[in-house]
Amino acid sequence: MSLQTAPMLFERRPLPLLTAQQVAVLKPKLADVIEYRKSGLSLNHVIGCPLECGYCIRHLYDNFDMKVPRALMTDEDAVAALVGHRYFRPHITPIQLFNKATDPMLPVVKPHTFNTLRLLDERGLTNHVLVITRWRVDPEDCQILNSLRNIKVTVLVTYSGITHPGIEPVDSNIAAISLKTLHANAESYRTILYWRPIVPGLNDSDEHLATAKRLSEHAHATVFTGLFFRDEIAAYYQENGLPEPYSDTARRKIMPERLEQRILDLFRRPVDSEEPWGPLFRKTSCAVAYAHGLADYNGHYGIRELCDICPKRQLGLCKTAWNAPAQPDANQLARELGAIGPVTITDRAIITDGLDEQPRYFMQHGYGFQVHDRAHPHRQRRHGRAEIGWREGKEGVPSP
Ligand code: SF4
Incomplete structure (x- = not known):
């Protein structure tokens, strides 16, 4: 048709x-x-x-x-x-x-x-x-x-x-x-x-x-x-x-x-499987990228513990595509978008000050690299989720 x-x-x-x-x-x-x-x-x-x-x-x-x-x-x-x-x-x-x-x-x-x-x-x-x-x-x-x-x-x-x-x-x-x-x-x-x-x-x-x-x-x-x-x-x-x-x-x-x-x-599938958990993902963009045979456009590969359930071929795709931008380039783009203060690039993410979500996503999708707000740090193993229901979380822990 x-x-x-x-x-x-x-x-x-x-x-x-x-x-x-x-x-x-x-x-x-x-x-x-x-x-x-x-x-x-x-x-x-x-x-x-x-x-x-x-x-x-x-x-x-x-x-x-x-x-x-x-x-x-x-x-x-x-x-x-x-x-x-x-x-x-x-x-x-x-x-x-x-x-x-x-x-x-x-x-x-x-x-x-x-x-x-x-x-x-x-x-x-x-x-x-x-x-x-x-x-x-x-x-x-x-x-x-x-x-x-x-x-x-x-x-x-x-x-x-x-x-x-x-x-x-x-x-x-x-x-x-x-x-x-x-x-x-x-x-x-x-x-x-x-x-x-x-x-x-x-x-x-x-x-x-x-x-x-x-x-x-x-x-x-x-x-x-x-x-x-x-x-x-x-x-x-x-x-x-x-x-x-x-x-x-x-x-x-x-x-x-x-x-x-x-x-x-x-x-969970057998340990030696190419897809040890099958095509199962914690993040939307990871599943979308996998379904089209592409690397994750949100750069979640930087948050390495997210990838521990990922199909092996997908890990390779994301690893190849995942590259930190040059510091001067990130500085300039962040400043043009309205960031204040220094831009930090770690082995997980670009950290900015004073940039709200929308310009951060613009940077993130352009670089294929996570961009976080210094005021809202991502906790290890929380995968960008709330504290509730995690052992060290202080708020009303449910009993699933
Ligand atoms: S390797 Fe990591 S970043 Fe890439 S799709 Fe899998 S979980 Fe997402």
């Missing part, structure tokens, strides 16, 4: 645009359709979602009550804004589509998802593009994805196995079926089991873990990760009488140590 015929497979019914007054009351972070996040430059010109996951990040944007998706601009204008963005680099910058305030495979959003992918592809761009969904994906959708020739598409299917109706009203089987469909039909794109959030007492029984492992056989790679339990999400849990998994909130995702070890034990 050609790119010309692919759009015929779905009916284009553009969503109504939000009015200027409606945009004016949005939080600035939501009104701004482009935001640099760790997995890529994120384009979100459609917002609103009816799926009501209790832990949804939209709580942080005061947008959880917006159930009907609406567009902030046309796909054409959004793509023009993205490729013209000060942080966009053709063929380098990873892109994420509709990962903040809607689900890209909802029936009314899907035409925008495919049209935006097509517009990027027609520009001849070879950037990674990540699409994250928990909704239905049909074989016809896979055909459209297979028709894209240039961009490197990865569809990450969010699956948790949570059955608590207040926390996750959407049946996890929908995601499981979508993953199988995507995997069975994949030609030019890749698909990942995005196993999250894994929460003690909610979806971490032996049976839950075994089910997820079986599902991982229908994916090119699997990422496992915990819960973002921020103040706004904790408040929603309290208001709605939902069981709070942790006694405290945290800035980073929470993945208790014992729970991680149980997952690693379950996935």
Whole structure:
């Protein structure tokens, strides 16, 4: 199927645009359709979602009550804004589509998802593009994805196995079926089991873990990760009488140590295997990179303990690609982006002062080398996760 015929497979019914007054009351972070996040430059010109996951990040944007998706601009204008963005680099910058305030495979959003992918592809761009969904994906959708020739598409299917109706009203089987469909039909794109959030007492029984492992056989790679339990999400849990998994909130995702070890034990293969834990990853970009046969674009190789479960061939790829930038080069770029004070380059990361997340990710993806904020040091073996649930962690340790 050609790119010309692919759009015929779905009916284009553009969503109504939000009015200027409606945009004016949005939080600035939501009104701004482009935001640099760790997995890529994120384009979100459609917002609103009816799926009501209790832990949804939209709580942080005061947008959880917006159930009907609406567009902030046309796909054409959004793509023009993205490729013209000060942080966009053709063929380098990873892109994420509709990962903040809607689900890209909802029936009314899907035409925008495919049209935006097509517009990027027609520009001849070879950037990674990540699409994250928990909704239905049909074989016809896979055909459209297979028709894209240039961009490197990865569809990450969010699956948790949570059955608590207040926390996750959407049946996890929908995601499981979508993953199988995507995997069975994949030609030019890749698909990942995005196993999250894994929460003690909610979806971490032996049976839950075994089910997820079986599902991982229908994916090119699997990422496992915990819960973002921020103040706004904790408040929603309290208001709605939902069981709070942790006694405290945290800035980073929470993945208790014992729970991680149980997952690693379950996935363990013979020691001499080329893939001792199979294609299992702690970090999203590692799984995406592996699925496309490339080195990790976030430079996690510098955080060497992250790599202890990685397939051997992948270790070689990442090792070859991982090179610290020259100090003067890093100094200059950091200063241009607004850093203050000296830039330190260690054997793990570039450490900056006064640079917020977005310019740090711009540096990180450009160098393929981690860039950290001196004010938020990464702890050994925490893999950039919260302290909660780790032995030396001081905050409310759960008992997984
Ligand atoms: S070798 Fe390390 S950096 Fe590379 S994909 Fe594996 S875990 Fe990630």
